[in-house]
Amino acid sequence: MQSNPQEIQPENPETNPNANKEKSNSPFQLALRRFLKNKMALISVFILLIIIILCILAPVFTDLDPEKTNLLLIEKGPSEEHILGTNGMGQDNFSRLLYGGRISLIVGLSAMFFTLVIGVVLGSIGGYYGGIIDNIIMRATDIMLMLPFLVLALTIMAIVDKVTIGLFVAIIALTAWPNLTRIIRGMYLSLREQEFVLGARAIGASDFRIIFKHFIPNAIGPIIVNATLMMATMIIAESALSFIGFGIPQPTPTWGNMISEAQNIRILRNHPEAWIPPGLGILVTVLAINFIGDGLRDAFDPKSNRR
Amino acid sequence: MTILSKESAQDVLVDVQNVKKYFPIKGGILKRTIGHLKAVDDVSFHIHKGETLGIVGESGSGKSTLGRVILRLLDPTEGSIQFSGTEISHLKRRHFRPYRRDMQIVFQDPFASLNSKMSVAELIEEPLLVQTSLTRLERKEKAIEIIEKVGLRAADRLKYPHEFSGGQRQRISIARALITNPKFVICDEPVSALDVSIQAQVLNLMKDLQEDLGLTYLFIAHDLSVVKHISDRVAVMYLGRIVEIADKHSLYSNPLHPYTQALLTSIPVIDTDENPAPKEEKIKLTGDLPNPANPPSGCTFRTRCPLAHDRCAVERPELTELEKGHFVSCHLYTQEK
Numbered sequence: 325m326q327s328n329p330q331e332i333q334p335e336n337p338e339t340n341p342n343a344n345k346e347k348s349n350s351p352f353q354l355a356l357r358r359f360l361k362n363k364m365a366l367i368s369v370f371i372l373l374i375i376i377i378l379c380i381l382a383p384v385f386t387d388l389d390p391e392k393t394n395l396l397l398i399e400k401g402p403s404e405e406h407i408l409g410t411n412g413m414g415q416d417n418f419s420r421l422l423y424g425g426r427i428s429l430i431v432g433l434s435a436m437f438f439t440l441v442i443g444v445v446l447g448s449i450g451g452y453y454g455g456i457i458d459n460i461i462m463r464a465t466d467i468m469l470m471l472p473f474l475v476l477a478l479t480i481m482a483i484v485d486k487v488t489i490g491l492f493v494a495i496i497a498l499t500a501w502p503n504l505t506r507i508i509r510g511m512y513l514s515l516r517e518q519e520f521v522l523g524a525r526a527i528g529a530s531d532f533r534i535i536f537k538h539f540i541p542n543a544i545g546p547i548i549v550n551a552t553l554m555m556a557t558m559i560i561a562e563s564a565l566s567f568i569g570f571g572i573p574q575p576t577p578t579w580g581n582m583i584s585e586a587q588n589i590r591i592l593r594n595h596p597e598a599w600i601p602p603g604l605g606i607l608v609t610v611l612a613i614n615f616i617g618d619g620l621r622d623a624f625d626p627k628s629n630r631r
Numbered sequence: 632m633t634i635l636s637k638e639s640a641q642d643v644l645v646d647v648q649n650v651k652k653y654f655p656i657k658g659g660i661l662k663r664t665i666g667h668l669k670a671v672d673d674v675s676f677h678i679h680k681g682e683t684l685g686i687v688g689e690s691g692s693g694k695s696t697l698g699r700v701i702l703r704l705l706d707p708t709e710g711s712i713q714f715s716g717t718e719i720s721h722l723k724r725r726h727f728r729p730y731r732r733d734m735q736i737v738f739q740d741p742f743a744s745l746n747s748k749m750s751v752a753e754l755i756e757e758p759l760l761v762q763t764s765l766t767r768l769e770r771k772e773k774a775i776e777i778i779e780k781v782g783l784r785a786a787d788r789l790k791y792p793h794e795f796s797g798g799q800r801q802r803i804s805i806a807r808a809l810i811t812n813p814k815f816v817i818c819d820e821p822v823s824a825l826d827v828s829i830q831a832q833v834l835n836l837m838k839d840l841q842e843d844l845g846l847t848y849l850f851i852a853h854d855l856s857v858v859k860h861i862s863d864r865v866a867v868m869y870l871g872r873i874v875e876i877a878d879k880h881s882l883y884s885n886p887l888h889p890y891t892q893a894l895l896t897s898i899p900v901i902d903t904d905e906n907p908a909p910k911e912e913k914i915k916l917t918g919d920l921p922n923p924a925n926p927p928s929g930c931t932f933r934t935r936c937p938l939a940h941d942r943c944a945v946e947r948p949e950l951t952e953l954e955k956g957h958f959v960s961c962h963l964y965t966q967e968k
Contacts, residue, residue, distance in 0.1 A: 348790040351748050519744040523807070525704055527758040528731035537757075541748035 358623040365619025368612035375609055379429055382422035390419040391575040408597050411585055420577035421601050427578040431493055432559040438497035440551050443504030448535050451512025465502035473499045481570040496558050507550055511543045545624025552617035556610045563606050579605050644815055644847050645678040650710030652700050656924055668924045670696040672871035683848040685862030687855055691920050693871040694851045698817045702736055703727050732762045735808035739820040741800035745792040751803055752788040758811045781806045798829035817849045834861055855894055859883060867891045870923055870931040877957035887959040889936050
């Protein structure tokens with residue numbers, strides 16, 4: 325039992341000898357490094373970036389106005405000017421494809437953003453404080469989870485005259501927040517019992533500090549993963565609603581309402597160039613987002629099963 | 632029952648009187664309280680400035696809860712806690728905050744008690760950030776000073792907890808607890824998660840720091856040999872109550888309560904030719920700790936006590952001073968009134 329602090333150094337021979345020169349990585353940097361090793365996720369990031377660039381820079385790639393109708397050019401096949409042909413109202417399919425991608429991505433991103441904000445705020449409050457507030461929030465999520473998304477969306481769309489992107493995002497966020505709120509609350513409940521949170525209380529840290537410095541950094545992995553995967557479902561929801569005609573109305577192009585034009589058997593048979601590209605757009609975007617989500621999950625939680 | 636004698640009142644740092652912590656047990660559809668779990672049940676003691684009071688007991692005896700109640704991480708159900716003469720047991724959270732500078736805690740599990748997403752510098756400077764208005768540079772200076780004091784290197788500041796071993800992490804916890812210059816530190820089984828060889832190092836470090844900085848410790852452990860090494864006085868807890876409290880020497884040489892005797896004889900001794908193990912009969916305890924939600928009547932230890940008699944089931948024994956400074960709560964030593 326002899327000791328003074330100086331002699332005790334080599335407790336851990338593995339890390340200590342080169343302790344001074346070694347550069348240390350924060351857990352976040354380590355996660356990033358694991359993510360960069362995941363080929364599938366990297367390819368997906370690359371593909372998604374291409375799609376985003378194509379949509380944002382749509383005016384660079386096409387001079388045609390996606391909403392301009394031309395009754396002389398209805399359901400024409402591919403030509404030099406209209407490489408994907410035109411639709412039933414003589415609008416150019418290629419420019420509609422690019423501009424439509426914008427809508428899908430905007431809907432996905434902003435619905436995810438609002439869901440995230442609501443989920444983090446309510447989940448934090450409920451999970452941290454518990455008690456009556458938590459009870460109220462949880463009963464609210466129960467009620468929201470009871471409402472079937474499709475029926476709710478159809479009802480609202482049927483009542484409202486002019487469906488805008490904002491309304492659309494609001495409806496998706498309104499039905500998606502309970503899931504995320506519950507996930508975050510659940511994580512907080514287990515974090516709350518950890519000793520380091522007790523330690524933060526023992527030094528007199530404020531609730532605000534405990535939530536932002538201790539809870540969120542420890543819950544950020546699953547939050548990001550869930551939000552990413554949620555974005556994919558939101559894009560599908562937008563497309564599905566547009567397909568059955570309850571989405572963003574014409575003349576605004578979306579991938580969903582482009583596909584819905586293929587409900588017409590004539591277009592389905594004779595003009596695959598009109599509906600295959602938007603279909604592929606949805607498929608590839610959603611797949612890429614899902615792969616990125618999986619990659620993030622593996623990166624943040626290396627213990628989760630790998631194939 | 633006041634253990635405190637008048638003449639020593641000046642140098643008492645922490646004075647705990649009749650503290651109780653009951654956790655409500657909720658049941659039924661309406662979540663009504665159907666009973667109480669008496670984690671800490673009427674505990675009184677005091678700690679002098681610069682001394683170490685060890686608290687030992689089995690898991691579930693309420694020793695950690697007691698530590699958390701003193702630090703107001705949990706609110707006491709009843710009783711008074713005085714810290715250098717100020718009543719702190721019912722202060723509002725906001726008013727209690729300044730006292731946290733003076734009272735700190737080192738937790739048991741060094742892997743759970745450090746936020747793995749914060750660097751060592753952030754972890755150690757956090758108490759200063761929360762409690763003081765020091766500038767960044769001043770915080771950094773103080774952090775480096777304390778890091779070196781606990782036996783780590785200044786360069787370790789930029790690392791993260793996952794890069795350290797258990798013993799080193801516990802040093803980080805100690806540095807974090809000491810950076811605000813507290814007067815009183817609760818050590819909640821600080822070495823029980825460590826290897827034996829490292830236990831000794833950390834214990835010695837804590838002892839050295841106590842001398843250097845004039846700290847007062849409440850040292851919680853379930854291991855009597857660890858407590859013997861570091862404590863001045865020792866309290867033995869059983870099912871939320873203190874059954875014996877005494878000077879270290881008198882408790883180890885002359886344990887009075889049957890529970891203390893059983894604990895002491897259960898310390899394994901290496902039997903060699905030069906140093907034969909004592910041949911005295913071991914008191915073996917059978918069974919488990921009774922359910923603290925439904926403790927036995929009278930003396931709570933009677934269900935496992937080899938010497939229990941009729942009176943033990945009826946009357947709860949009081950903590951009485953048998954020798955100077957040696958308190959026991961057992962009917963074996965008191966006359967029936």
